Amino acid sequence: MKIYSRILRYVVSYKKYLLVSILLSIVFSVLSGISIYLTIPLLKTLFLNNGSGSVPVTDDNFIRHSMQYFETFIFSGGKGKALMIICVLIIVAYMLKNITGFYQALFMQKVEKGVVRDVRLAMYEKVNMLSLRYFTSERSGNLISRMTNDVNAIQAGISATFLNLLREPLLIMIYLVLAISLSWKMTLIALIVFPFTVLVIVKIGSSLRRRSMKMQIKTGDIISIITESIYGAKVIRAFNAQKFLHKLFRKESDELYFLTLQNVKASELAQPITEFLTIVAGVMIIWFGGREILISNTMQPEEFLGFLFIIFQLVVPIKNLGSVNNRIQEASASAERLFDVLDHPIEIRDPETGINLNSFNESIEIENVNFEYEKNKPVLVNLNLTIKKSELIALVGPSGSGKSTFADLIARFYDVTSGQIKIDGNNIRSIKLDSIRKLIGIVQQETILFNDTIRNNIIFGLEDVTEERLHEVCKSANAYDFIMETANKFDTIIGERGLKLSGGQRQRISIARTLLRNPQILILDEATSSLDNESEKIVQDALNKLMQNRTSIVIAHRLSTIKDADKIIVLDNGKIEISGTHDQLMNSGDNIYRKLYNMQFK
Numbered sequence: 001m002k003i004y005s006r007i008l009r010y011v012v013s014y015k016k017y018l019l020v021s022i023l024l025s026i027v028f029s030v031l032s033g034i035s036i037y038l039t040i041p042l043l044k045t046l047f048l049n050n051g052s053g054s055v056p057v058t059d060d061n062f063i064r065h066s067m068q069y070f071e072t073f074i075f076s077g078g079k080g081k082a083l084m085i086i087c088v089l090i091i092v093a094y095m096l097k098n099i100t101g102f103y104q105a106l107f108m109q110k111v112e113k114g115v116v117r118d119v120r121l122a123m124y125e126k127v128n129m130l131s132l133r134y135f136t137s138e139r140s141g142n143l144i145s146r147m148t149n150d151v152n153a154i155q156a157g158i159s160a161t162f163l164n165l166l167r168e169p170l171l172i173m174i175y176l177v178l179a180i181s182l183s184w185k186m187t188l189i190a191l192i193v194f195p196f197t198v199l200v201i202v203k204i205g206s207s208l209r210r211r212s213m214k215m216q217i218k219t220g221d222i223i224s225i226i227t228e229s230i231y232g233a234k235v236i237r238a239f240n241a242q243k244f245l246h247k248l249f250r251k252e253s254d255e256l257y258f259l260t261l262q263n264v265k266a267s268e269l270a271q272p273i274t275e276f277l278t279i280v281a282g283v284m285i286i287w288f289g290g291r292e293i294l295i296s297n298t299m300q301p302e303e304f305l306g307f308l309f310i311i312f313q314l315v316v317p318i319k320n321l322g323s324v325n326n327r328i329q330e331a332s333a334s335a336e337r338l339f340d341v342l343d344h345p346i347e348i349r350d351p352e353t354g355i356n357l358n359s360f361n362e363s364i365e366i367e368n369v370n371f372e373y374e375k376n377k378p379v380l381v382n383l384n385l386t387i388k389k390s391e392l393i394a395l396v397g398p399s400g401s402g403k404s405t406f407a408d409l410i411a412r413f414y415d416v417t418s419g420q421i422k423i424d425g426n427n428i429r430s431i432k433l434d435s436i437r438k439l440i441g442i443v444q445q446e447t448i449l450f451n452d453t454i455r456n457n458i459i460f461g462l463e464d465v466t467e468e469r470l471h472e473v474c475k476s477a478n479a480y481d482f483i484m485e486t487a488n489k490f491d492t493i494i495g496e497r498g499l500k501l502s503g504g505q506r507q508r509i510s511i512a513r514t515l516l517r518n519p520q521i522l523i524l525d526e527a528t529s530s531l532d533n534e535s536e537k538i539v540q541d542a543l544n545k546l547m548q549n550r551t552s553i554v555i556a557h558r559l560s561t562i563k564d565a566d567k568i569i570v571l572d573n574g575k576i577e578i579s580g581t582h583d584q585l586m587n588s589g590d591n592i593y594r595k596l597y598n599m600q601f602k
Helices: 001-038 040-048 062-077 077-127 133-138 140-182 183-191 192-230 232-237 242-296 301-313 316-344 401-412 433-439 452-460 468-475 478-486 505-518 532-548 582-586 592-599
Strands: 363-372 377-388 393-395 418-423 440-444 521-525 552-556 568-572 575-580
Touching: 001 040, 001 077, 001 140, 001 183, 001 242, 001 301, 001 316, 040 077, 040 301, 077 140, 077 316, 140 183, 140 192, 140 316, 183 242, 192 242, 192 440, 192 478, 242 316, 301 521, 316 393, 363 468, 363 552, 363 582, 377 401, 377 575, 433 440, 433 505, 440 505, 440 532, 468 478, 468 505, 505 532, 521 532, 532 592, 568 582, 568 592, 575 592, 582 592
Parallel strands: 393 552, 393 568, 440 521, 521 552
Antiparallel strands: 363 377, 363 418, 568 575
């Protein structure tokens, strides 16, 4: 219940709606009892010869006393008038009951939907705060499943807690009070069934949480396969892998199917068992009540029929109450997965008294930096380097040598394992993240664009960008001409991941997006390596404009693009093997850079 209690904390924001819903639930329950009780005087009016005149008030029981007083009032004017009064009262009671039920459900929905919205917002905000390290070990489909299926699952748990756990016991209590006032002996027979029902509910509910957890995990796996199939549609077709993926998807779907069936079987089992036990009690009551009327003459027929109506009305709230524990267990399983994300430590945090760095004036210093993604598996080892303002620094080396990781550390996507990185003498851990990200612009090999207009992809996250400034950066990025040739120019939708554009066009949009932010430090992560020669020339020209008067860190695969760098840093196995200008490296004997260069221009 500790996990589930955390869900209920989100309800506090909606306590006003919740209080109104609770009050309406109480009124609804009372009106339900009244509407059922009215069947007794109705039966007396319709089927008994003595249904007129006064009814002697003889019973000391308060409920019975009130009932007899009420019957004295309605029968004082004869059977015709009594029938009219009872019919009007039944209509009024049911009308008020349904109006109350409608508004009670409406206010409860405000609570439920509000909590679902708040939890989903909290999840989304937390996901955007987590470091990139988290996403290397977490499947995207699993995260999507948590933010959709699991969030929706807790809604049923809230309803079960604040609607069923309040209204159903109240209804049961009201019906039992009415039943006891008519015959405590028959009510006792009915109550014999309750302990068995509770045992069944508890036993079934204990297995539901485990099954629900497995089911949600499997749903996440299926969403991952779907996401990857959409993302990798071209590769799937190119390698003729449809049958393989169909087989994989069928296997996962079958496993989810059987898990779901087991879950449904356990969930649905509680209601028929509860109903059967209730019917058994009902049959016993009919047998006992029949004896009270036919043999003992201690009960009136209309009271017996009214008692049966009341007892069988108990079936519905008992059935609903039987499913409450199941829904709470399912919601708890989903909540556990949600809080696993919400409780995940935020690795990259703003310092409490962080520095606002509005400009880059001197240098970036890398001092004794070590980094590892997994413990005892170093990626970067004892790096020492100074990057001065306005320098062009190139990072080269074999694949897996740590080039991209080096750049990610400067942008503080990760924190160093040991050592420190300084900007103008300030440890980047002491600088506010917002300041660091405003100073740094990044153009990656894999261009990330969104299914939106060209305009919105370029101004992404910025406000009050003038048309003049937008056109200016697009011209500098060599993107303006092709944008103006599209159907709706800057308002053209570019499709999922920008697939309606060519690779070179997507990269120029990315350059325009970076240029619009006017960063003082620029990181280019193999920005032209995936382009054809013609596109590379256009994009490289745009990059050259972008790098003017900026401190640039270029991760290069094609060494021809970095021959003019102020300093070339050669990484191998996470260490700086050698550094210098192109000419210095080519003339310093046999080294990795020279081998790579000769390999490319053999």
